[in-house]
Amino acid sequence: MYDFGLTLKSYRTAKQLTQTDLAKKVNISVSMISRYEKNEVYPPFEILRSLSVALSVSLDELCGTKARGTVSLYGLTEDQETVVKTLIDEFRNHNSAFKKETTPKQLELLGKIVVEFSK
Numbered sequence: 870m871y872d873f874g875l876t877l878k879s880y881r882t883a884k885q886l887t888q889t890d891l892a893k894k895v896n897i898s899v900s901m902i903s904r905y906e907k908n909e910v911y912p913p914f915e916i917l918r919s920l921s922v923a924l925s926v927s928l929d930e931l932c933g934t935k936a937r938g939t940v941s942l943y944g945l946t947e948d949q950e951t952v953v954k955t956l957i958d959e960f961r962n963h964n965s966a967f968k969k970e971t972t973p974k975q976l977e978l979l980g981k982i983v984v985e986f987s988k
Contacts, residue, residue: 871933874908880924880931881906894923952981 881891881902888902895902897916904910912920921931925941928934940957942950956978 872908873911873933874906876931876933877902877920878906880926884924891920891923895919946985949985952978952985956982
């Protein structure tokens with residue numbers, strides 16, 4: 870049986886957030902976070918969405934539907950988002966072609982990542 874409260878708490882603590890921290894990020898009361906974690910009430914969709922963004926997890930993961938390897942772009946600049954999306958596409962293309970070596974395009978993208986982290 871799925872336990873939303875336990876899942877919420879585990880994602881919150883993994884991010885080293887207190888209930889107060891998460892409540893502020895989602896713009897709800899601390900008591901509501903507590904009630905969600907105790908399974909006394911379940912959040913409406915808009916709050917679920919806000920929780921997933923604040924915790925950088927998909928709605929599927931938060932709701933126990935299916936764990937997926939999602940990448941959150943929350944908090945990134947537009948340039949950083951572009952680099953990450955392009956890098957993901959490059960690795961998908963690389964993997965689908967079964968190549969074993971890093972392509973020049975992948976090396977260029979890795980360089981862009983270094984530049985973005987150096988800013």
